Each structure stands twice: as structure tokens, then as C-alpha cells.
Amino acid sequence: MLNNPLFTHSSQNTQQCDTTGISRKFSQVIFWVVLSLIWLPSDGFAQSECPSVNIKIQNISNSTGVIACAVFESGEGFPDKFLKFASKVMISQISGKDASFEFSDIKPGKYAIAVIHDENYNGKLDTNFFGIPKEGYGFSSGAEVTMSAPSFSDAVFSYDGGDLQMSISLNY
Numbered sequence: 001m002l003n004n005p006l007f008t009h010s011s012q013n014t015q016q017c018d019t020t021g022i023s024r025k026f027s028q029v030i031f032w033v034v035l036s037l038i039w040l041p042s043d044g045f046a047q048s049e050c051p052s053v054n055i056k057i058q059n060i061s062n063s064t065g066v067i068a069c070a071v072f073e074s075g076e077g078f079p080d081k082f083l084k085f086a087s088k089v090m091i092s093q094i095s096g097k098d099a100s101f102e103f104s105d106i107k108p109g110k111y112a113i114a115v116i117h118d119e120n121y122n123g124k125l126d127t128n129f130f131g132i133p134k135e136g137y138g139f140s141s142g143a144e145v146t147m148s149a150p151s152f153s154d155a156v157f158s159y160d161g162g163d164l165q166m167s168i169s170l171n172y
Helices: 005-039
Strands: 052-058 066-072 088-093 099-104 109-118 137-139 157-159 164-169
Touching (some): 066 099
Antiparallel strands (some): 066 088, 066 109, 109 157
16 A cells, blocks of 8 residues: 555655645744834834034125035145045035035044035136135034135034034134
């Protein structure tokens, strides 16, 4: 009777039923795991926001042109050659008296920021015959213009890799 093909076929069907039963149990376990994850608060699995340097530009005199904000890692080209030497540059249209920039993917270190209000879209800070700026400008760490533009070391700040909030007021 064990050699009967009908018996052999029937035992194969029994194995298939066992496999189907295991598969069904596995599906039920997966269903309950997924359902329990849905019930958990979403904050438990939310990725934390990427740390960044957030800069608020204040005291914009008018809405003509754009605001350019440049992050420098060294004194090379600081502050006026930002298109060539800055490690990160953001340009934003103006709406109102304030603008905001968020720089992420910045490694801990020392940096300086230069901001210009490029009213005529030429990518530089325009000056008069004596070298006095005709457009708005500002720098990190409260660096000021005296007889010339501030140096990198005047505007430098340390960044530890976390969230950093900074305000820069433009001077005209």
C-alpha cells in the first residue's frame, strides 16, 4: 500500500497543506506586526531633521533684486568673490524686509558668512568711485566695515554640527 501512487500523491498534498498553513501563519504574523507599527506614534520612527545653519537676514531696504548669502571656509576670496570661492551660496528673491537661508550638510568647523543685496542682478556688491558700497551688505559675527571690508577672522564663527540660528542685519 505504501507503493501505491495514490497514497504517495496524497502524502505530497499533505506536505503542501502544511506549507500553506505555515505560510498562512507567517502572513498573519506579518499582518499583526504591520498593524502594531501603525498604532505606534509616528514620532518614534520619524527621522530627525538634518542639522543646519539657519540665517535670518534683516533690514532689507526694498524688494528690488535678490539677496545672496555665501558661506566661506577660509579667507580666500572673502567677502567679495563669493561666486568663485564660497563653499556654499544661496540666492533668494526678496519678499518683505526679511529673508531666510538654511544651509545643511555643513561639517563642524570655522566659517564666515557674507550677504549682499544685489539690487541690479549683476552678482556683485556695487560700490561708488571711493569704494563705498551702493547696495546692502552684512557679515556673520557682527563684523563691520571700517576703512575696508572685514577680514575672514573678523566674521568667523565656530559651528559644532548642530542647529545654529543666526541673524545678520544689512547695512546700506
